[in-house]
Amino acid sequence: MRITVTVDGTQYTDDVEPRLLLVHYLRDRLGKVGTVVGCDTSNCGACTVLLDDRSVKSCSMLAVQADGHSVTTVEGLTTNGSLHPVQEAFREKHALQCGFCTPGMIMATIDLLSENSDPSDEDVRHGLEGNLCRCTGYQNIVAAARDAAQRLRENPAATQEV
Structure with a gap:
């Protein structure tokens, strides 16, 4: 499936497997390794990102569900070298x-x-x-x-x- 998602202000269009988790898309495809894979069961919250400014656990969401949305990772918080x-x-x-x-x-x-x-x-x-x-x-x-x-x-x- 083809998705278009904006991650940390940059728009990406990629072909992904329908079963690919958002956390793996962010880490493996986009290199956003600040999004941590913890438990893969949504229990720990280490993989939390913002989807349209609301927190979601990216290990319990498919990448295709982020199609057309904006994702912010912890890497996307720093602006011009200044921490959030x-x-x-x-x-x-x-x-x-x-x-x-x-x-x-x-x-x-x-x-x-x-x-x-x-x-x-x-x-x-x-x-x-x-x-x-x-x-x-x-x-x-x-x-x-x-x-x-x-x-x-x-x-x-x-x-x-x-």
């Missing part, structure tokens, strides 16, 4: 240890903050359900999400179009 405010907050708040879950956590956080610009700790924990971290205990992830929310409220211009 959520990436910056994750870095500064040490919201990672091994880093395996980080791309998915960042993408899910961006979606969460697009709906709730001032989340409580509980809101963040609820909003990131379905994204697992086996290293951090989540406290620094929650702190990073809240810090990113504050950054975005204080400087809305810092938000790039995702």
